[in-house]
Structures are given as structure tokens and as C-alpha cells.
Amino acid sequence: MGSPPAVVLYEAARGRKAIAQLNLAGVDEAYEVQAELVALSQERVVGMKMGLTSRAKMAQVGVNEVIWGRLTEAMRVADGGEVDVGRFIHPRVEPEVAFLVKDGAIERVAPALEIIDSRYADFKFTLPDVIADNTSAAAFVIGPWCELPSDVDNLGVLLEIDGRVVQVGSTAAILGDPRRAFEAGVALAGRHGVRPQDGWVFLAGAATAAVPLQAGVHVRAVVEKLGTAAVRAC
Ligand code: OOG
């Protein structure tokens, strides 16, 4: 018998070696594998993330369902800091909107970056497989927290690589309003007994497609009214 799926995914991430698709049967089983995978890492969970909350992202990976995953302390990279891309298999970066959680609700908002890294070959997966792989979560960068502007549902989003704009979007692309991604995430995670805790980071899902991340570049997300989040890949 082969290793359990969580172990296969854990070893793939640790060994930086892509694996063949697992072809897991269902979504409930997949969320169980995700929980086991994150438990195996022994990393502290510090938040959650939504995936595929925009058309651009759904189209890029060919999966048309909203998904959620867990963020851990080991994935956190300081704003303006460096990230070693040698840790990953074939990383991509995308602009995000982050919420800070308090009393089960949104307290603050920040511009953010997410680095995703599918553990599957060629970034190809089914819905259950990407859920099991903790929704490709790899690293995240949070910019300065600020008060929620009333028009958080209609802010311009840019992704820059070395000062060049490579993706353009709007927070409106995130389920029509990123606050809706929060509501959806609370409902979906609640089914698995997970409730956002005080101080948790919540990523609403990228408004644009993700782009490959290479060593040596400087990446910046710009969200209108919120400011920027940046990282240097080394
Ligand atoms: C899945 C993760 C999606 C987002 O913001 O939509 C995601 C993937 O694209 O590999 O993080």
C-alpha cells in the first residue's frame, strides 16, 4: 500500500518535488487530508485563505469552486522582506486583500501578496486535489493594516514585478465584494469545525491571475486606498 495522501503531499513540499495528481474522490475527504497535512507540519495556524473567488483565478486553473485553506506562521514573510524561492517547486505570486479578524468579524484590511506553489506537476489539479494540497498555500506578505474604506468592494488592484505592472484588477472581482469572501470562508470552514480566531489573517482570494515568481525580482501589490505589500525573491 502507498503512503496516505497527506504524507505524500507533505513529502512533496519538503522535498520540493512535484507529484502526480492524487485524484481524490470527494471534497469532504479532501478537507480531511488538508487538516492532516497541516497537522503533520506542526506549524501554528495563524489564519485562513480563500481560493478561486474570482473568475480570473478560476479560469487560470480550470476549477470553478470557491475553496479555503490554512495559513501557518511558517508561511509569513515580513512586508518588504525577502523570500527564498528555492523553498518552493514552481512558485507563483498574486495580489490579495487581507482582513484581520476580531470577534469573528473583520476588524482591519491590508494589501497583501500570496505565493502559491502547487505540489502537483504542472500546477494541474482537480477540485479535491487542490483542497487536499492546502489550496497551494506557500507564503504570504501582509502590508499595513488600515480601517475598512466604505468602497472596499471597488478598489483598483495592481501586481508589479520590478516596477512593471503585470496584472490589473479590482476588488470587485472577488465575489463582487471581498467581504463576501469572508462570509463564504466562515461558512465553509465552519462545516469543518474551524472558526476564525482573534488575530487571524484572512486572505480573500486573488482578484487577478497569478504569475510565475523567479529569484532576483521585486514584487509589489498595490491596492487603491490601502497601499502596498512588497517582497524580494532571492
Ligand atoms: C489555488 C489557490 C487559489 C486564490 O487566491 O485564488 C488562490 C491555485 O491557484 O493553485 O490562492
Ligand code: MG
Ligand atoms: Mg490566493
